[in-house]
Amino acid sequence: ARAVCVCACTRVLCVCACVHMYIVLMSVLHVQDYTNALRTLHQTQSLECSALTVQFLLAIDRVDSAMLEVKRMMEEDEDFILTQLAQAWLYMAVGGAKIKDAFFIFQEAIDRHGTTAYLLSNQASCHVLEGKYEDAEGLLQDALEKDANSPEVLVNLIVVSGKMSKPAEVSRRYISQMKDSHPDHYYTRDYLAKEGEFDRLASNFNASVSA
Numbered sequence: 001a002r003a004v005c006v007c008a009c010t011r012v013l014c015v016c017a018c019v020h021m022y023i024v025l026m027s028v029l030h031v032q033d034y035t036n037a038l039r040t041l042h043q044t045q046s047l048e049c050s051a052l053t054v055q056f057l058l059a060i061d062r063v064d065s066a067m068l069e070v071k072r073m074m075e076e077d078e079d080f081i082l083t084q085l086a087q088a089w090l091y092m093a094v095g096g097a098k099i100k101d102a103f104f105i106f107q108e109a110i111d112r113h114g115t116t117a118y119l120l121s122n123q124a125s126c127h128v129l130e131g132k133y134e135d136a137e138g139l140l141q142d143a144l145e146k147d148a149n150s151p152e153v154l155v156n157l158i159v160v161s162g163k164m165s166k167p168a169e170v171s172r173r174y175i176s177q178m179k180d181s182h183p184d185h186y187y188t189r190d191y192l193a194k195e196g197e198f199d200r201l202a203s204n205f206n207a208s209v210s211a
Helices: 002-029 034-041 047-059 063-077 081-094 098-113 117-129 133-146 151-163 168-181 186-210
Strands: none
Touching: 034 047, 047 063, 047 081, 063 081, 081 098, 081 117, 098 117, 117 133, 117 151, 133 151, 151 168, 151 186, 168 186
16 A cells, blocks of 8 residues: 555656656747657656656657657556557557557547547547548547537648648637637648748739739
């Protein structure tokens, strides 16, 4: 019992130690500076920060390094929820038959911890990778009932709407919701940047034609 208590206390201390680091990381990621984010994460060995490391490595297509990080996490605690999620994210990046394995990991998490918009959205992402857009849409609609303002769900709905050739107003509705509710989300910032660039080019083109 004492050993279990010590282990639990250690996990709590690790989480507390990550709080300041997490705040620093969020400011770094505001400009999507993954290199500095990874440099910051290397200062700790907690599983919570390892899960972030996996996400950032996958964001810069370093699947090989992410694989090593997931292996280390599994050696430390393969039953920890973040270890399992990191494994699923890795499988999604690897693709092929591993996508189904990722889907079932998310399903197992749902069975053990309950249904959440985040887990449903990840399952939907698996279907998107497999080209099963109708199945993905069904899961995303279920996810909306859990959290009507989830950025992960909204971004996936934008993608699926485009893949299924839905009317343009459908995507515009979700995009508008992202702009209003999640202005600092990486998708929104990227979209606004591209929108601004398009408007600038269109203005220059119109000016040149008028001249």
